[in-house]
Amino acid sequence: MPEQDIPHIESVLTIVGGRIEYAAAEYAGLDEDIPPVSPEWSPVAHVGGYQATGTPGGSGARQAESLGQAVAESEQHRQWRVRRGALPEDHAPAFDSCFVL
Helix, strand or coil: CCHHHHCCCCCCCCEEECCCECHHHCCCCCCCCCCCCCCCCCCCHHHHCCHCCCCCCCCCHHHHHHHHHHHHHHHHHHHHHHHHHCCCCCCHHHHCHHHHH
């Protein structure tokens, strides 16, 4: 195999301890479903995790859109906490320059 093609290799079947952990292409459906993300509020539940990349809907653009949605929901949650007195009104939301949209 040419060396430049190696980074593009994708596993279609991964077996660990005799158990199918990942199945794609002609093996699709032989693996077990991934359990739901726990806890539900985890950012992975909103933007996906390692299993979301490389799958339909798991593109970088889709993940960026999901991240923007999670940020908006986070601001809504902050406002909900202020209305209920759990945060002071002048409490500024956390700022992370990595997520400036």
